[in-house]
Amino acid sequence: MLKVEDLCYEYESGFQLKNINLEVKGGESIGIIGENGSGKTTLVKNLIGLLRLNSGRILLDGKDTSTMSVAEIARSIGFVFQNPDNQIFASSVKEEVSFGPQNLKIDNIEEKVTNVLKTTDLFKYKDSHPFNLSGGEKQRLALASILVMNPKILILDEPTSGLDLKNARKLIEIVKKLQKEGRTLIVISHDMELISDLCDRVVLMKSGEIIADGAIKKIFDDHDLLEKTRLDLPEIAKLSKILGFGVVFSPEELYRKWRASHD
Numbered sequence: 179m180l181k182v183e184d185l186c187y188e189y190e191s192g193f194q195l196k197n198i199n200l201e202v203k204g205g206e207s208i209g210i211i212g213e214n215g216s217g218k219t220t221l222v223k224n225l226i227g228l229l230r231l232n233s234g235r236i237l238l239d240g241k242d243t244s245t246m247s248v249a250e251i252a253r254s255i256g257f258v259f260q261n262p263d264n265q266i267f268a269s270s271v272k273e274e275v276s277f278g279p280q281n282l283k284i285d286n287i288e289e290k291v292t293n294v295l296k297t298t299d300l301f302k303y304k305d306s307h308p309f310n311l312s313g314g315e316k317q318r319l320a321l322a323s324i325l326v327m328n329p330k331i332l333i334l335d336e337p338t339s340g341l342d343l344k345n346a347r348k349l350i351e352i353v354k355k356l357q358k359e360g361r362t363l364i365v366i367s368h369d370m371e372l373i374s375d376l377c378d379r380v381v382l383m384k385s386g387e388i389i390a391d392g393a394i395k396k397i398f399d400d401h402d403l404l405e406k407t408r409l410d411l412p413e414i415a416k417l418s419k420i421l422g423f424g425v426v427f428s429p430e431e432l433y434r435k436w437r438a439s440h441d
């Protein structure tokens with residue numbers, strides 16, 4: 179679905195993305211992780227065409243994205259900003275969600291907007307001003323205004339940062355529903371609980387390079403990689419590793435391993 183070949187990009191400040199190779203298949207859920215400043219956002223901005231790579235290429239369903247406008251890329255790759263205030267500008271919730279489809283001249287806008295507002299539990303606020311929404315609701319509105327365009331790939335940048343537990347859980351529930359429907363997902367986050375909850379594969383970045391790409395449990399079990407990148411594993415994974423059971427992500431899984439070791 180998405181293939182990145184030898185992507186290189188350099189800011190005037192000197193920071194470089196170096197030889198990024200990445201393949202994303204339909205239906206996958208991938209976490210992009212790494213310390214602050216490792217280049218996660220820069221990579222994603224290249225994927226959505228906000229930044230244009232210096233060399234290499236990005237293929238979206240086989241088509242080179244250097245020949246596509248940002249708007250064209252946005253039909254296939256939806257990007258939800260970390261701070262919803264950067265994305266929201268209309269004077270009502272319904273208007274905000276309708277803006278993208280109107281621009282793209284999509285059919286049945288009314289029906290699509292209604293469905294998405296229901297999916298994100300915002301229908302009751304359809305006529306409210308977005309500024310009157312809570313932080314969690316604004317984050318869901320930012321998601322709704324992207325989802326309504328039905329992108330094949332959804333990229334979320336730190337989707338739960340700044341949300342309280344209840345709102346974070348609500349957002350995760352919605353994202354899980356989208357995964358079940360087969361949506362391809364890329365999540366940037368420093369929250370390894372969130373990443374382990376949503377993703378089976380992680381791409382680990384350091385200093386502008388991908389230094390590991392693979393099954394989350396394998397990467398979280400690699401002591402040297404963790405040291406190098408100062409990743410903070412979920413507490414349950416730390417405990418299970420100390421106990422010698424490898425990486426697990428839930429108490430139930432840890433209990434099963436413990437039982438099995440006593441049989």
Ligand code: ADP
Pocket residue numbers: 189190191193212213214215216217218219220221
């Ligand atoms: P991450 O998302 O992993 O925290 P970023 O991709 O945001 O990392 O940033 C990578 C590096 O690029 C950082 O050193 C940052 O200071 C630098 N950088 C980010 N945006 C710009 C910009 N617009 N101009 C110059 N340098 C930038």
